[in-house]
Amino acid sequence: AQKVTQAQTEISVVEKEDVTLDCVYETRDTTYYLFWYKQPPSGELVFLIRRNSFDEQNEISGRYSWNFQKSTSSFNFTITASQVVDSAVYFCALSEGSGGGADGLTFGKGTHLIIQP
Amino acid sequence: EAQVTQNPRYLITVTGKKLTVTCSQNMNHEYMSWYRQDPGLGLRQIYYSMNVEVTDKGDVPEGYKVSRKEKRNFPLILESPSPNQTSLYFCASSLSRLTYEQYFGPGTRLTVT
Numbered sequence: 001a002q003k004v005t006q007a008q009t010e011i012s013v014v015e016k017e018d019v020t021l022d023c024v025y026e027t028r029d030t031t032y033y034l035f036w037y038k039q040p041p042s043g044e045l046v047f048l049i050r051r052n053s054f055d056e057q058n059e060i061s062g063r064y065s066w067n068f069q070k071s072t073s074s075f076n077f078t079i080t081a082s083q084v085v086d087s088a089v090y091f092c093a094l095s096e097g098s099g100g101g102a103d104g105l106t107f108g109k110g111t112h113l114i115i116q117p
Numbered sequence: 118e119a120q121v122t123q124n125p126r127y128l129i130t131v132t133g134k135k136l137t138v139t140c141s142q143n144m145n146h147e148y149m150s151w152y153r154q155d156p157g158l159g160l161r162q163i164y165y166s167m168n169v170e171v172t173d174k175g176d177v178p179e180g181y182k183v184s185r186k187e188k189r190n191f192p193l194i195l196e197s198p199s200p201n202q203t204s205l206y207f208c209a210s211s212l213s214r215l216t217y218e219q220y221f222g223p224g225t226r227l228t229v230t
Contacts, residue, residue, distance in 0.1 A: 035218065045207060045221040091159060104150050104175060104209075105219060109159040
């Protein structure tokens with residue numbers, strides 16, 4: 001069965017520090033998709049990135065970067081020079097290629113990121 | 118504007134009083150689903166629909182019903198709500214069940230007393 005683990009329940013850093021959010025996944029499929037979503041205090045879920053299992057290239061988008069490593073089943077998310085507006089709960093999620101069991105995204109429990117001014 | 122809408126956004130009700138949370142998307146997406154979010158548990162899928170008249174259970178379907186009579190709408194029905202269904206509910210849609218991002222509605226905060 002698929003599983004996503006976000007071991008960091010809460011992280012608090014001071015503004016301008018770099019911070020990495022960890023995500024470890026489990027799946028038996030060779031084809032799968034990994035996602036990160038942001039949930040700001042207002043409550044909506046904001047899509048950040050999608051990565052398929054065949055593309056291990058790291059990605060950078062502004063201050064955000066993602067490190068996908070199949071060897072360690074990890075898909076970590078780094079925010080460089082954090083800002084107060086980055087404060088949110090961040091969810092890592094997995095979708096399997098075969099669709100066995102519940103047919104949708106399996107979410108981690110989320111990491112609450114607090115950026116202090 | 119591409120969006121998923123949910124109504125109501127907030128609802129307080131009493132045990133046993135049937136309620137429906139509506140969900141509508143304007144992107145012609147085939148795949149729609151419902152999730153509930155609870156503290157410490159993340160988001161868990163309740164039901165999903167691959168297309169019109171095609172629905173199936175997710176991880177936590179007990180106490181819920183859904184229907185998909187039109188492509189754009191996917192209402193969530195609680196026939197006899199109980200306090201353990203107090204939660205934040207999200208509707209989502211996507212082009213396909215696996216490969217594309219899911220667009221989420223704004224959420225419905227339900228309290229059952």
